[in-house]
Amino acid sequence: MPDRRHPRPRPRSRSRRSPDPARRAAFDALRKVHGEDAYANLVLPPLLAQRQLIGRDAAFATELLAGACRLERTYDTIIEAAAARPLGTLQPAVRDLLRLGTHQLLNMRVPSHAAVAATVELAAATVGERVTGLVNAVLRKIAGQSYHQWLSALAAGLEEPDALALRTAHPPWIVAAYADLLPADELEPALQANNISAPVTLVVRPGLASVGELIDVGAEPGRWSPYAARWSGNPAELSQVRDGTAGVQDEGSQLAAWGLARAPLTTAPTGWWLDLCAGPGGKAALLAGLAGEQPARLAAAELAPHRARLVAQGMRAYPSPPAVLVADGIRPAWRPAAFDRVLADVPCSGLGALRRRPESRWRRQPADVEELHRLQIRLLQTAVDSVAPGGAVAYVTCSPHRRETTDVVAEVMAERADLEVIPAATLLPELGEDAFTGPFLQLWPHRHGTDAMFAAYLRRTR
Numbered sequence: 411m412p413d414r415r416h417p418r419p420r421p422r423s424r425s426r427r428s429p430d431p432a433r434r435a436a437f438d439a440l441r442k443v444h445g446e447d448a449y450a451n452l453v454l455p456p457l458l459a460q461r462q463l464i465g466r467d468a469a470f471a472t473e474l475l476a477g478a479c480r481l482e483r484t485y486d487t488i489i490e491a492a493a494a495r496p497l498g499t500l501q502p503a504v505r506d507l508l509r510l511g512t513h514q515l516l517n518m519r520v521p522s523h524a525a526v527a528a529t530v531e532l533a534a535a536t537v538g539e540r541v542t543g544l545v546n547a548v549l550r551k552i553a554g555q556s557y558h559q560w561l562s563a564l565a566a567g568l569e570e571p572d573a574l575a576l577r578t579a580h581p582p583w584i585v586a587a588y589a590d591l592l593p594a595d596e597l598e599p600a601l602q603a604n605n606i607s608a609p610v611t612l613v614v615r616p617g618l619a620s621v622g623e624l625i626d627v628g629a630e631p632g633r634w635s636p637y638a639a640r641w642s643g644n645p646a647e648l649s650q651v652r653d654g655t656a657g658v659q660d661e662g663s664q665l666a667a668w669g670l671a672r673a674p675l676t677t678a679p680t681g682w683w684l685d686l687c688a689g690p691g692g693k694a695a696l697l698a699g700l701a702g703e704q705p706a707r708l709a710a711a712e713l714a715p716h717r718a719r720l721v722a723q724g725m726r727a728y729p730s731p732p733a734v735l736v737a738d739g740i741r742p743a744w745r746p747a748a749f750d751r752v753l754a755d756v757p758c759s760g761l762g763a764l765r766r767r768p769e770s771r772w773r774r775q776p777a778d779v780e781e782l783h784r785l786q787i788r789l790l791q792t793a794v795d796s797v798a799p800g801g802a803v804a805y806v807t808c809s810p811h812r813r814e815t816t817d818v819v820a821e822v823m824a825e826r827a828d829l830e831v832i833p834a835a836t837l838l839p840e841l842g843e844d845a846f847t848g849p850f851l852q853l854w855p856h857r858h859g860t861d862a863m864f865a866a867y868l869r870r871t872r
């Protein structure tokens with residue numbers, strides 16, 4: 411069905427109307443993504459708020475920006491073919507106009523004439539009349555074929571990994587990293603799943619709110635986590651989200667934290683838990699409630715002061731909110747072996763959360779993974795030093811990349827004789843066996859509908 415809110419073609423005239431505000435917002439945000447290295451999912455919401463775009467306009471702008479970012483290299487290949495010139499010969503703002511127009515033409519339910527006319531109007535208002543002929547001609551050429559036809563034509567003659575990279579709009583090194591981890595028949599579905607926006611999942615903070623009360627106001631129960639609910643509207647509409655008794659959190663993150671809370675301790679508890687890399691605080695807010703049930707108390711550490719403030723904000727609804735330290739996890743400000751449970755949810759490449767970070771697949775480089783690998787090892791070492799003998803560590807990433815997951819765990823375990831793996835399936839028995847790689851948790855968007863979250867649960871034996 412065509413999009414009724416954004417379908418109207420506008421006459422081509424010298425006195426043009428002002429461009430559609432939703433498209434204008436997506437364009438302004440995309441310029442910041444490319445010109446200022448902004449993050450698409452952070453830059454758009456304030457623009458929408460400032461311009462009072464809500465409801466369908468906000469949803470249209472959000473989808474337009476996310477799609478143009480995610481599928482960027484594939485769209486660029488199509489634009490180059492249609493324009494019969496290298497992309498680098500076009501000025502940056504024109505490239506962005508064409509990416510936005512291409513997404514509307516090939517992957518949104520916007521009639522072709524409306525997509526072309528609205529983008530030409532936007533080009534006139536933002537870059538100037540002189541580029542409207544070019545924008546019009548290239549988009550009309552693109553409109554001549556479906557997305558599928560463009561992909562078939564451009565993939566002809568490419569070797570399969572490159573054809574797959576084009577079809578799924580991922581850089582070849584990420585295709586290779588996924589191919590290293592998944593059976594061949596799941597590779598394309600796994601990559602395609604990164605091109606679909608993640609649903610809004612809520613989490614209730616244990617002891618403060620219940621899933622039942624969210625269901626009473628229209629949410630659906632979550633698929634895996636007992637703390638999760640699905641919500642199809644704006645989370646800020648919910649009083650529980652506004653007051654901090656519930657939040658927004660992927661179910662994969664909930665499961666990773668829940669697994670740690672369920673790990674059996676083999677000595678008398680100290681009563682303290684640590685979240686070593688807590689910002690922005692989603693898992694800390696869940697762990698604080700889970701700790702309260704045992705009972706135990708959480709301490710949260712975070713290197714970046716502004717992220718530490720977000721951690722504290724996320725836990726504001728607890729009657730005695732946990733302490734949040736601005737601290738470097740590789741230079742611990744606490745005594746060794748002080749905690750029963752330690753979460754090391756380390757900085758990672760985010761290759762398992764690409765559906766949430768539309769531009770990130772094009773920014774990340776293989777060298778980032780190696781640099782992160784070294785930091786991840788140091789943080790896991792601190793986590794292990796911080797836990798008491800008999801206690802448990804969860805090493806968690808939202809990347810499935812082998813260098814950030816099993817390689818890190820294997821390297822740290824090879825250096826020490828005081829660690830054993832707690833099989834993740836024993837901590838999360840509700841999940842099917844496709845949620846585990848050996849003794850580790852490894853979720854996937856195309857299998858579980860969650861981010862591709864990895865968790866290794868380790869016990870310190872002495």
Ligand SMILES: C[S@@+](CC[C@H](N)C(=O)[O-])C[C@H]1O[C@@H](n2cnc3c(N)ncnc32)[C@H](O)[C@@H]1O
Nearest residue numbers: 687688689690691692693713738739755756757
């Ligand atoms: C993957 S995020 C953690 C996400 C968080 N657990 C949540 O659920 O919201 C990793 C965090 O580690 C922080 N970080 C990076 N280096 C650190 C260090 N050396 N010590 C402590 N935190 C660090 C980053 O600033 C970032 O906030």
